[in-house]
Structures are given as structure tokens and as C-alpha cells.
Amino acid sequence: MERLRRGSWQRRALFAFLALCVLWIVGVAVWFVVSLVIPPPPEPWEDEERAAGLHHEQLSDDVGRFYVPESARTEKDGTVVLRYKLGGGIDSNVSDFRRTYGITAERKQTGPNEVTFTDHAGDRRRTFTVVYGSAPTSPDLSEQDEEAARITVRAVQD
Numbered sequence: 001m002e003r004l005r006r007g008s009w010q011r012r013a014l015f016a017f018l019a020l021c022v023l024w025i026v027g028v029a030v031w032f033v034v035s036l037v038i039p040p041p042p043e044p045w046e047d048e049e050r051a052a053g054l055h056h057e058q059l060s061d062d063v064g065r066f067y068v069p070e071s072a073r074t075e076k077d078g079t080v081v082l083r084y085k086l087g088g089g090i091d092s093n094v095s096d097f098r099r100t101y102g103i104t105a106e107r108k109q110t111g112p113n114e115v116t117f118t119d120h121a122g123d124r125r126r127t128f129t130v131v132y133g134s135a136p137t138s139p140d141l142s143e144q145d146e147e148a149a150r151i152t153v154r155a156v157q158d
Helices: 002-037 046-052 094-101 141-146
Strands: 071-074 080-086 108-111 114-121 124-132 149-157
Touching: 046 071, 046 080, 046 124, 046 149, 080 094, 094 149
Parallel strands: none
Antiparallel strands: 071 080, 080 149, 108 114, 114 124, 124 149
16 A cells, blocks of 8 residues: 555656656747747847948948947937947958948048048938047058057938
């Protein structure tokens, strides 16, 4: 008689454990299906990038790379502000940034280590303010493009 009671207790514990395992497996399967069906949320800066004409889907296919902004915001008047930080060197410099986004505007020296480019993208006027990490060492400003810099993009509705 004692053996039947103990066996039935063990049997109930085993069934409870198996039921929990089945529930866990079903939960994981549901989570997996939902994650496949529902797309991931967009990155927080994508709307601003699209408005400024700098989203990677708006670039030509031959570019193959793009820059991710450090911060992005839309002001009350609809002006989009994006900030990029470039490390300098071969892979991350102002020349590559300009080539990637097709910025052909002429540079204007606005400070000892600051340059501004202005162009239009769609119905927005974009102003790119480049602040270099140090003051220029030569009068040729294009040499500075290989250095570290911060770029602020302001896209204003025309």
C-alpha cells in the first residue's frame, strides 16, 4: 500500500514536470513565430535620416556603406538635426562622408577649425557643419578631410 502512494506521488510530479516542459516549448515556439511575423521596430533616427535625405535606402546601390548618426532630433519647426562623429583615417573621414552622400557643394570656412557645406535634397535645404578636431595646419583645407571631425546636419524645409 505504501508503495502505491509513493509511486503515485512520483508519477504526479513527473507529469507536472513534463507539462511544464511542454508549456515552455509551446511558449518558445509562439515567441519564435511572432518574432518572424512582426518586423522589428525602426531605429530611432531613421525618420530623421529619411527627412534629411541621408537614409541608407536613399543612397545609390554602388555606395555600399553609410554612416550611423550619434544623435538625431526633429525640432518644433520641422528642422531635422543629425550629428555624426567621424574617427578620421581611411575609413571614417569627411571626404568619404561627402562621397557616400553625394555632397558636391563648395566648402565655406566659417571658423578656424569649422567648415560648412550647403545643398538641397528634395524640398529641404541641408547645411553640413564640419568641426575638425584641430585647427588646420596648412592652407589646403582638403588635407583636413582625413582628420577626426564632428558633422552636424540641419535640414530645413524650404
